[in-house]
Amino acid sequence: MARKALIAREAKRARLVAKYAEKRKKLKEEGDYQALALLPKNSSPVRLHNRCKLTGRPKGYIRRFGISRIKFRELALQGKIPGVKKTSW
Structure with missing residues (x-):
């Protein structure tokens, strides 16, 4: 934070x-x-x-979602971001 x-x-x-x-x-x-x-x-x-809307982190900001990469990963893994899923190949 x-x-x-x-x-x-x-x-x-x-x-x-x-x-x-x-x-x-x-x-x-x-x-x-x-x-x-x-x-x-x-x-x-x-x-x-730009800062993360949830934590205020200034680095690793993803514009499309308005949050940092860390929070994005946490929320995506919890299934709280619609249309986003973990990829594997």
Whole structure:
């Protein structure tokens, strides 16, 4: 489990990105890069980092499911992810 502070930090960044999305888009279209530089750094979508929805783990993230590889394997083996089964050949 990731530290709660790191999970909260990512959530705060996501809120800032959503809050400033329109303003950022408008400033980019106008070419006003000085005003763009005055916006909070964490309002840039580039600074977002995908984290597992269950554990907050930042690495081994599977986009399609929104969880880390470890949790994905656990849930798949328990049969809790529809359409996923262990392969063998």
